[in-house]
Amino acid sequence: MQNNKTEHMSSSPMVHVVDDDEAVLDSVGMLLDSIGLINTCYKDAQEFLDAYSETEFDKHNGCILLDIRMPFISGIECQHRLEQMGCRMPIIFVTEHGDVPTAVEAMKNGAAEFIQKPFREQLLIDAIQKALQTNMKNQKRLEIVNQTQGKLASLTNRENQILNAIVTGKANKVIAIELHLSQRTIEIHRAHVMDKMGVNSLAELVKVVIDASPTD
Template sequence: MKNKSTLFKAEQIVHIIDDDEAVLDSLSMLLDSVGVQNAIYDNAQTFLNSFSSDDISMLSGCIVLDIRMPGMSGMECQQRLEALKCPLPIIFITGHGDVPMAVEAMKKGAIEFIQKPFREQVLLDCIQHALEVNRNNQQRTLHALEVEKRCKSLTERENEVMHRVIAGQANKVIASELNLSQRTVEIHRANVMDKMQVKSLAELVTLVVAKE
């Protein structure tokens, strides 16, 4: 898999999935008119066939998905994407009779649903929100990976000292329990702070607890 840090170099793409060619064309033209990169698919399976977690262009953006389509429905597509751990937020397009299904889809993780007929600005606002959610999720993912990298830079003893420090143990107690000199514990503790790139115990606790 490519380095996740390259995630932010990929332009966000709005993936539009609908069996109605006229809808695909109109939504694509709308997004083109406001400078939003997009891709269209005339059925759910076509999108699933193209999705890969190793393709960074498939990790940045969102999905606009018709809930009722012949063959695979939007909800079934959502379930498949969840199994594939697809990080793209989903906006469902629904007809009047599909609202209960759309509510159920949101309970399963969809970010928005828009009922037909809808105004273009409503869709654009939903897409802007979905792209922001995706961007924030990427930031959290990158931060978690960075913290994990810092933790892996610790020696086994430094890691042990770090967790005892986080648990609130004083240097003297740690030294006694690990059969080390207090000075050695102080050195390990200083190394931990340096490698974890923090300046205070509170900052270290926040960093590690958030990771776990």
């Protein structure tokens, strides 16, 4: 039961609603439509996973509203498979009262939120808006990281050596001794590094390198 809103620009965030209860899909879809949020509904986890694998929608721009208890593939199993597929969209789990311990475990595994059925409309809207805002921030950070990684890739081997030494807090004199170069040569390389990285100060250089480092 996919309800694809393909007429919208791919740059717009999309809410993916996955639930085996058709009444929930209809009500949530209508609610999201009423507040102008693009959404697509799926009748089970397999349908969503197939769509995620095969379609061309932006796989990182949006969030997922995922029922925990569904036939064949549970919401938890769907979460695990999405993680293996590299999905970065925040997941909001919808759960019955008895599934709360499972939902808590899902949050430990990276879920953004869980909501118990029956839920208040405003509670659901707030959770979705928060997830979309979080995802937008993560996307912006990823864009900056990718730009920084591109700049790092432009450095020569020698410039990388000097950059790594700078980031660990070593002074030019120490770097020169360790690399058997003159201090003036180190200063020239350091200036080239800062120019390629697009920074104006040592503090800014260290910050962009640290910010571009992988996080758990």
